[in-house]
Amino acid sequence: xxxxxxxxxxxxxxxxxxxxxxxxxxxxxxxxxxxxxxxxxxxxxxxxxxxxxxxxxxxxxxxxxxxxxxxxxxxxxxxxxxxxxxxxxxxxxxxxxxxxxxxxxxxxxxxxxxxxxxxxxxxxxxxxxxxxxxxxxxxxxxxxxxxxxxxxxxxxxxxxxxxxxxxxxxxxxxxxxxxxxxxxxxxxxxxxxxxxxxxxxxxxxxxxxxxxxxxxxxxxxxxxxxxxxxxxxxxxxxxxxxxxxxxxxxxxxxxxxxxxxxxxxxxxxxxxxxxxxxxxxxxxxxxxxxxxxxxxx
Amino acid sequence: xxxxxxxxxxxxxxxxxxxxxxxxxxxxxxxxxxxxxxxxxxxxxxxxxxxxxxxxxxxxxxxxxxxxxxxxxxxxxxxxxxxxxxxxxxxxxxxxxxxxxxxxxxxxxxxxxxxxxxxxxxxxxxxxxxxxxxxxxxxxxxxxxxxxxxxxxxxxxxxxxxxxxxxxxxxxxxxxxxxxxxxxxxxxxxxxxxxxxxxxxxxxxxxxxxxxxxxxxxxxxxxxxxxxxxxxxxxxxxxxxxxxxxxxxxxxxxxxxxxxxxxxxxxxxxxxxxxxxxxxxxxxxxxxxxxxxxxxxxxxxxxxxxxxxxxxxxxxxxxxxxxxxxxxxxxxxxxxxxxxxxxxxxxxxxxxxxxxxxxxxxxxxxxxxxxxxxxxxxxxxxxxxxxxxxxxxxxxxxxxxxxxxxxxxxxxxxxxxxxxxxxxxxxxxxxxxxxxxxxxxxxxxxxxxxxxxxxxxxxxxxxxxxxxxxxxxxxxxx
Numbered sequence: 078x079x080x081x082x083x084x085x086x087x088x089x090x091x092x093x094x095x096x097x098x099x100x101x102x103x104x105x106x107x108x109x110x111x112x113x114x115x116x117x118x119x120x121x122x123x124x125x126x127x128x129x130x131x132x133x134x135x136x137x138x139x140x141x142x143x144x145x146x147x148x149x150x151x152x153x154x155x156x157x158x159x160x161x162x163x164x165x166x167x168x169x170x171x172x173x174x175x176x177x178x179x180x181x182x183x184x185x186x187x188x189x190x191x192x193x194x195x196x197x198x199x200x201x202x203x204x205x206x207x208x209x210x211x212x213x214x215x216x217x218x219x220x221x222x223x224x225x226x227x228x229x230x231x232x233x234x235x236x237x238x239x240x241x242x243x244x245x246x247x248x249x250x251x252x253x254x255x256x257x258x259x260x261x262x263x264x265x266x267x268x269x270x271x272x273x274x275x276x277x278x279x280x281x282x283x284x285x286x287x288x289x290x291x292x293x294x295x296x297x298x299x300x301x302x303x304x305x306x307x308x309x310x311x312x313x314x315x316x317x318x319x320x321x322x323x324x325x326x327x328x329x330x331x332x333x334x335x336x337x338x339x340x341x342x343x344x345x346x347x348x349x350x351x352x353x354x355x356x357x358x359x360x361x362x363x364x365x366x367x368x369x370x371x372x373x374x
Numbered sequence: 375x376x377x378x379x380x381x382x383x384x385x386x387x388x389x390x391x392x393x394x395x396x397x398x399x400x401x402x403x404x405x406x407x408x409x410x411x412x413x414x415x416x417x418x419x420x421x422x423x424x425x426x427x428x429x430x431x432x433x434x435x436x437x438x439x440x441x442x443x444x445x446x447x448x449x450x451x452x453x454x455x456x457x458x459x460x461x462x463x464x465x466x467x468x469x470x471x472x473x474x475x476x477x478x479x480x481x482x483x484x485x486x487x488x489x490x491x492x493x494x495x496x497x498x499x500x501x502x503x504x505x506x507x508x509x510x511x512x513x514x515x516x517x518x519x520x521x522x523x524x525x526x527x528x529x530x531x532x533x534x535x536x537x538x539x540x541x542x543x544x545x546x547x548x549x550x551x552x553x554x555x556x557x558x559x560x561x562x563x564x565x566x567x568x569x570x571x572x573x574x575x576x577x578x579x580x581x582x583x584x585x586x587x588x589x590x591x592x593x594x595x596x597x598x599x600x601x602x603x604x605x606x607x608x609x610x611x612x613x614x615x616x617x618x619x620x621x622x623x624x625x626x627x628x629x630x631x632x633x634x635x636x637x638x639x640x641x642x643x644x645x646x647x648x649x650x651x652x653x654x655x656x657x658x659x660x661x662x663x664x665x666x667x668x669x670x671x672x673x674x675x676x677x678x679x680x681x682x683x684x685x686x687x688x689x690x691x692x693x694x695x696x697x698x699x700x701x702x703x704x705x706x707x708x709x710x711x712x713x714x715x716x717x718x719x720x721x722x723x724x725x726x727x728x729x730x731x732x733x734x735x736x737x738x739x740x741x742x743x744x745x746x747x748x749x750x751x752x753x754x755x756x757x758x759x760x761x762x763x764x765x766x767x768x769x770x771x772x773x774x775x776x777x778x779x780x781x782x783x784x785x786x787x788x789x790x791x792x793x794x795x796x797x798x799x800x801x802x803x804x805x806x807x808x809x810x811x812x813x814x815x816x817x818x819x820x821x822x823x824x825x826x827x828x829x830x831x832x833x834x835x836x837x838x839x840x841x842x843x844x845x846x847x848x849x850x851x852x
Contacts, residue, residue, distance in 0.1 A: 079490040080518050083558045095562040098581060114485035119477035127488055136567040140474060141543050152488035154495045157544040173510055174498050186468035205474035207442030209462060213399055213434040222405050226426030233469050277469045283426060299437055299455045305446040305568050331395055335431050339391055342429055350389040350429055367404035370460040
């Protein structure tokens, strides 16, 4: 007798009784069992076998339960861990357990990506939920987006290296000393404080590379007042950060920053970049989306 | 619109820069390219308008959050603090990842579970220990089944039960005593993914649970909220259980008085798949005690050599039973040190009374040794908490030369002088136990289980959250 058999028995004997309830919506034992079966089959399809470690970094959402039961049905070993853990801690757990896959919220993708090259056993990163949070602060945050066609990004590792180098060059031009880039996503200074970050996403054959550069100190207090989180653990949510101003003693001039960025991208990709407005179809899409975003407020 | 629409004809290899020196957060999400054309059945579709080879540079004019659609944002607070909130479209997937929902849709819902042996590992749980690096605790199928049986019996869980699932399932108490005990017993679990006192109370009122298992801080918050709103908990609740951290007796009394519900304290460890000791739900509940061993567990208090101590004598609490881990994952040395003659040494200091009830007094690792004398941090903390201005207290030992000093970290309700706190301590503590230093803090570092993370208060604490640079990183010279 295993751990999942009693639950399968309830699914067979009382299929319509409620197993999970979330915000007034019920998930019955039968539904729970079917979804756990789907996860088990899906994991098997990804090459996960008995005794493989399946790390789970999820809050108390139904997907946690589907994944846990799916992994157990498959005879795999579940490794649930704290959703508040940050880079160094996640690295320790994934490495120590030898996890073959990790199931996490989408917003943890950049962090997991960053440590992924140090985790040879980690084969699959499975994401769920759209809980990304990006905080923009006047005078502090510069956002850069790069949209590239498939041929520039066939080699994701190469793309991460290239963007990392470009960002390092920008940091050097701006006078930030001791900036370093390990891999995949974050430019850090000295002991590991984050000064810039980027994520490569895919969308219909196009790569979107979103960068954030911290120009001035980021005041996170208002941000913390707005996200729902108990006060004792709020300071654990944000990684240690720094900014160009804190590192160099002066706030970058916007036009110079822009020129530096453009020059670094031109150099990195060996292209010429011309300034211009949006095209008509872009403008239409942009206005549409902007109105959706505003309505959602 | 300020931007001019201009010719779409351009050279193929030429990249474009679109810059907006100042934008607000809605601009950020609506940057061309990231973009979407229409909203279809609640999901977004990609626009055909993306122009490869585009660079967009943008500054930010207003404070704002760009949030994924599932992020929990307090919109009232946002408008109060002048923070713009914009929603991010669905469907953008980080490179080289798998989407869980897509994986599930494509898979069959029929599966024959792989048979397991009792000794097979089911889970590895990392102890969020208050000292040192997280250690993986290997928990087998047998451990879980043993624990499920014990807790099902002790808490009398039936398919009629509805249990509040507010404790994180990555924590042993949530995973074992709520999620698995509940599902194995055929009960319902009410999921509360984001804890806030108001959110918990709303879920309790709406779902009318029968059983609530939580941690002391949650009961304290709930108590404050009930008092403020002059509310009682619904009469559907037959029992509340607190675990994972010590529950002050005053809290039990105040909570029971205010909520109208029975609140009992239990005790367990990751190494025992959660609860191994509990005040009997229908029997005598002793103030300050963690109760008696659950069916399937044996407990005793031992001296430094592993010898059993008589009732009343203080030593280390040891436990054995089907629910006790076989050991730490890949750590044979730590495993060997944690067991003696088949008994697991909990690292908790305490005693057993004449009636067989256990009491925990301290964590072994946290005992301060000053000039050869043992000092219980808990004892000092209790005295500190009796001062009316002190809200929270954590006492740790700090090396000073060859000896250890007693350092008290406190949070306060109002301004108070360190001198006043020290003289308050002098009234009830022997002089060697009186804190050598008082440090005022805004908050104490807490784990999700509501325990003070003392390691963060000790000298030489290293922030494990940071990613460190190793030799394989690129620097400015690369």
